[in-house]
Structures are given as structure tokens and as C-alpha cells.
Amino acid sequence: MASDQHIPQEPRDQEIDVEKVPFPDEFSSENSSEENPMANEFGKDETLWDAAPEITIDARDKVEDSTALASPVDDTGHDNSAFDDLMSQFMEAKQQVEEQRDNALRLQAEMENLRRRSAREVENAHKYGLDRFVSELLPVKDSLELGVAAATTDENVNVNTMREGMELTLKMLGNAMEKFGVEEVSPSQGERFDPERHQAMSVQEDKEKESGTISMVMQKGYLLNGRLARPAMVIVVK
Known part of the structure; x- marks a missing residue:
């Protein structure tokens, strides 16, 4: 029977020789x-x-090193984000200062241009402020020249005609002066003397007239836009 057959067994405590174990070729x-x-x-x-x-x-x-640069914390353990915020604020403030400086320079240039333009306008006003007044006076001069020429060439000129021509010329001159705010100061006899508009050339005694009144007008005065340009020269009763 199979149970009666003897099966050889290897001893369990037998050591294996490592040097005799074959290794694969790849090692x-x-x-x-x-x-x-x-x-x-x-x-x-x-x-x-x-x-x-x-x-x-x-x-x-x-x-x-690259990790340290990317990290917001330095070797001492401090947070670099505060420094970055300060740098950002500094750059922003610097940009604002540059903008304010540019605005100040631009404003200064504009003020200088305005000053020069104003000075030029004032100078032109002094030079050419009488353009309109001169243009109004030229017809008066032309009329006077025509009257003088007529009186010179025509010996038989009528006095009444000359007077009418002079009256028209005087009227033209008065109209031109009124356009520019020129008014006459021509007081009448018996009017009270006004030192603001009248200038007493002499004093005359007259018992029939009231003292301090105007006896005679020697020369008319004129106002320019309400301001006295020349006082009327008068004789005052004492």
C-alpha cells in the first residue's frame, strides 16, 4: 500500500549556500x-x-532660493506683503505727484499766455480805441473842407448858404460826439454855480441878480459817459 512506502524528507535545518544559488543574467x-x-x-x-x-x-x-523669492515670508519670519503694499502706495503717490506737477506747469503756461494776451489787448485798445470815433469825425472834416473850398473859389458865395453848411457840419459833429457818450455842459444865465461842473473865470457884481448864480457862459463844458471831461467856464455873480 502507498502508506507503507517511505518518502524521503529533507532536513529542515539545513543551510542554503548563497554562493551556489544561480542569479539571473541581468544581475x-x-x-x-x-x-x-x-x-x-x-x-x-x-x-x-x-x-x-x-x-x-x-x-x-x-x-x-526660488521658493524664498516666491514666498511672502523672509528668512527672519517677517511678512513681505506689508513691504509690497508700501511700495505700491509709494508708486501711486509718485504718479500723483507727477500728474500734479504736469497740471501746475500747464496752468502756469496758460496764465502766462493769458497775461500776454491781456497786455496785447490793452495795448491795442490804447492804439485803436478811437477807430470808431475817428470814422465819425472824418465826414465832419470833409464837410468843413468842402465849405472852405467853396468860399475860396466862389467870390459871390452867399453868406446864408455858408451858414447853413456850417450848421449842418456842426450838427454832424454833435451827433458823432453823442454816439460816444459826449454831452454838453452849457448852463444858462441865472443857474446856480456848481463847482463840480463849472469853473469860475471871474466874479461880477450885479445887484439885480442873485449872488452865486451864473452871469455868463464863456465856454461850454463836456461830459464823457457821465464823467467831467471839461468844466464849463463861467462868470459868477457876486
Whole structure:
């Protein structure tokens, strides 16, 4: 029977010789040197093995530096975000100062141009302020010249005709003066003397007239836009 057969068993405590255990070919030194030539290079040149740790340290330092720049916290543990905020505020304030400076320069240039333009307008007003007045006086001058020419060439000129021509010329002059605000100051006899508008040339005694009144007008006065241009020259009763 099968139970009667003796089955040999290996001893359990028997040690295995590691040196006699066959390894796969891929772990052998011959195959590794052929398939991986870098192994031979590292094996032959020991400087490559020495340089490898240095390369690793440099790479690690670069990574740490880039991390430190990107991190808002410096080596001392302080937060750099406050510094960034201050720099941002500083740049904004600097930009505002530049804008205000440009505005001030522009305003200064505008004021200088305005001053020059005003001075030029005042100068032109002094030079050409009488343009209209002169244009109104020219017809009066033309009329006077025609009257003088007629009286010179025609010996038989009528006095009444000359008087009428002079009256028309005088009327033209009066109209021209009124257009520019010129008014006559021509007091009548018996009017009270007004030192604001009249100038007493002499004093005359007259018992029949009231003292302090005007006896005679020697020369008319004129107002220019309500301001006295020339007082009327009169004789006052004492």
C-alpha cells in the first residue's frame, strides 16, 4: 500500500549556500556593463561620483532660493506683503505727484499766455480805441473842407448858404460826439454855480441878480459817459 512506502524528507535545518544559488543574467556584472555603459564610466572615473552630490546640492539651493523669492515670508519670519503694499502706495503717490506737477506747469503756461494776451489787448485798445470815433469825425472834416473850398473859389458865395453848411457840419459833429457818450455842459444865465461842473473865470457884481448864480457862459463844458471831461467856464455873480 502507498502508506507503507517511505518518502524521503529533507532536513529542515539545513543551510542554503548563497554562493551556489544561480542569479539571473541581468544581475551579472558582465551583462550590466554591456547594457549600461554609464555603469562602466562611473566605475572607472571616481570624480563623477564625487561631483554628483555637489550637483544635487546646487540644484537644491536654487530651488530653495526660488521658493524664498516666491514666498511672502523672509528668512527672519517677517511678512513681505506689508513691504509690497508700501511700495505700491509709494508708486501711486509718485504718479500723483507727477500728474500734479504736469497740471501746475500747464496752468502756469496758460496764465502766462493769458497775461500776454491781456497786455496785447490793452495795448491795442490804447492804439485803436478811437477807430470808431475817428470814422465819425472824418465826414465832419470833409464837410468843413468842402465849405472852405467853396468860399475860396466862389467870390459871390452867399453868406446864408455858408451858414447853413456850417450848421449842418456842426450838427454832424454833435451827433458823432453823442454816439460816444459826449454831452454838453452849457448852463444858462441865472443857474446856480456848481463847482463840480463849472469853473469860475471871474466874479461880477450885479445887484439885480442873485449872488452865486451864473452871469455868463464863456465856454461850454463836456461830459464823457457821465464823467467831467471839461468844466464849463463861467462868470459868477457876486
